[in-house]
Amino acid sequence: MRNETAPTGVATRVVAAEYFTHGDDGVHLRITECRNCSSRWFPPGAICSRCAGTNLTDVNSGTTGVAYASTVVRVGPPGFPAPYVLSYVDIDGVRVLAHTEGDSALTPDTPVALTLGEVGNEDGTPLVSYVARAISDGVGIQTEGDR
Amino acid sequence: MNNVYIAGAAVHPFGKHKTLSAATLGVSAAAALLADTGVTPDAIQAGFVGSVYGGSLIAQRILQRVGxxxxPVFTVENACASGGSAANLAWQGVAAGVYDCVLVVGVENLSAFGGGTLPLTTADIEIDQGVVMPATYAMRAQRYLHETGATVADLTNVAVKNRSNGALNPRAHLRKAVTAEEVEASRPVADPFNLFHCCPNSDGAAAVLLCSEAFAKQLGRPTARIRASVVRSGQFHTSYRDMTWPDITDRTASAAYEMSGIAPADLDLVELHDAFAIAEFLHAEALGLTERGKAYRAVADGEFAIGGRVAVSPSGGLLSRGHPVGATGVTQLAEAYWQLIGTAGDIQVPNAQVALTHTTGGGIFGVDNGACSIHILTAED
Structure with a gap:
């Protein structure tokens, strides 16, 4: 995690900060690809967990993927006020668990974009990380809060 | 390898035992087993104790209190497969001829953690994002329903069946049968699961005595023979995986069927790791009890009921018997033993000759489950 101060002046904590980059076009995951066996890994690492090779290369994911499955969590752990939506997102050869905008589970195979958003709140400090947002026709669906 | 037998079993009934520590529960089960079998502590050559949250040296803290x-005693941790893994290590010792008589205990006190979802204590990238065990299984359920055409009513059928079985089991945590309406009116936990689609956090302990043929003959008690004992770990990867097919169960079961020469069609009963209702579909299919994508129909048609084609979780399963995580694999062996010696009372499967017990342990990312244990047992004439 990394502590940051957002432009609004509100202190936030970034979850998994070292595992992604964030630009105007959205979130790119930092993926590791093994040059020996072509396995892809997220989060990135220094050793291939299939062949134990160390000849690895970094790959940045695109910003869009597909929801494999999704749920609304109605009983969560500390720091994650329920309800919230989680989805497994398949993106560029890796599957990542991500918070998801909206208040209902995504239908399997829904296209999503990865963006930066709030995922939880720890003792008053917002937790932010990559978040999935359903897209249609290549455009992110606007949530109520965006309008 | 030498033949290995179960020659006795004892359970401290599962439930909420807030005032009893894990060690106290374990002592209760171990003492009951020794008293019931008449085996004296000096005859026990080794002990294996499965527990996840019991803490350092829980094996010693239990076994030394019963002599x-x-x-040599060992604490074994393999998440929800801890008890099954402890039994596997004990089986290895007897099968190899190292020991003639080994005590296996599984124990947990989850009340110590209060309510809510099971605490996930191993930091990983999914736990950091707020995952809980019900959410992971809920997503497996959503995908299974999406691919097979099964519905939430099918998940509810599992809860109704297993709660109906458990209502007759004096060792079960939840001893009240429920209707489909009650399941669907219970509190939402993680869509599509309501509370009654999820196993309760329970406290309890179980113990079984594993022994060689010579020891069993000398003891002269009813026995069941362990025909296969297999543990496998999850295959870690972070790419796309089919979450409707628990390959860990498939791999563990295949090895167990090969070891025993027993086929899925031979099974009279299965104690299955139904931590959530969807797990009965996923694992029943991977165990080969039914065709892939058809387990929900088997449940709806009564094939998995006591008296059906193969009784699945006649003891109530985790959904009803409860899930004191480290104790589950051992209590499954105890329940199977009683079925095979014909003393299972109100939950007796008619003419039970062949049983399979199955646990999977999860809670880490990159695998659907981290560990799986399977035992196949047969009645002895």
Missing amino acids: VSGQ
């Missing part, structure tokens, strides 16, 4: 003190 098993000085022998």
Whole structure:
């Protein structure tokens, strides 16, 4: 995690900060690809967990993927006020668990974009990380809060 | 390898035992087993205790209080498969001829953690994002329903069946049968699961005695023979995976069927790791009890009921018997033993000759489950 101060002046904590980059076009995951066996890994690492090779290369994911499955969590752990939506997102050869905008589970195979958003709140400090947002026709669906 | 037998079993009934520590629960089950079998502590050559949250040296803290003190004893942790893994290690020791008589205990007190979802204590990238066990299984459920055409009513059928079985089991945590309406009116936990689609956090302990043929003959008690004992770990990867097919169960079961020469069609009963209702579909299919994508129909048609084609979780399963995580694999063996010696009472499967017990342990990312244990047992004439 990394502590940051957002432009609004509100202190936030970034979850998994070292595992992604964030630009105007959205979130790119930092993926590791093994040059020996072509396995892809997220989060990135220094050793291939299939062949134990160390000849690895970094790959940045695109910003869009597909929801494999999704749920609304109605009983969560500390720091994650329920309800919230989680989805497994398949993106560029890796599957990542991500918070998801909206208040209902995504239908399997829904296209999503990865963006930066709030995922939880720890003792008053917002937790932010990559978040999935359903897209249609290549455009992110606007949530109520965006309008 | 030498033949290995179960020659006795005892359970501290599962439930909420807030005032009883894990060690106290374990002592209760171990003492009951020794008293019931008449085996004296000095005859126990080794002890294996499965527990996840019991803490350092839980094996010693239990076994030394019943006189098993000085022998080699081991605490075994493999998440929800801890008890099954402890039994596997004990089986290895007897099968190899190292020991003639080994005590296996599984124990947990989850009340110590209060309510809510099971605490996930191993930091990983999914836990950091707020995952809980019900959410992971809920997503497996959503995908299974999406691919097979099964519905939430099918998940509810599992809860109704297993709660109906458990209502007759004096060792079960939840001893009240429920209707489909009650399941669907219970509190939402993680869509599509309501509370009654999820196993309760329970406290309890179980113990079984594993022994060689010579020891069993000398003891002269009813026995069941362990025909296969297999543990496998999850295959870690972070790419796309089919979450409707628990390959860990498939791999573990295949090895167990090969070891025993027993086929899925031979099974009279299965104690299955139904931590959530969807797990009965996923694992029943991977165990080969039914065609892939058809387990929900088997449940709806009564094939998995006591008296059906193969009784699945006649003891109530985790959904009803409860899930004191480290104790589950051992209590499954105890329940199977009683079925095979014909003393299972109100939950007796008619003419039970062949049983399979199955646990999977999860809670880490990159695998659907981290560990799986399977035992196949047969009645002895």
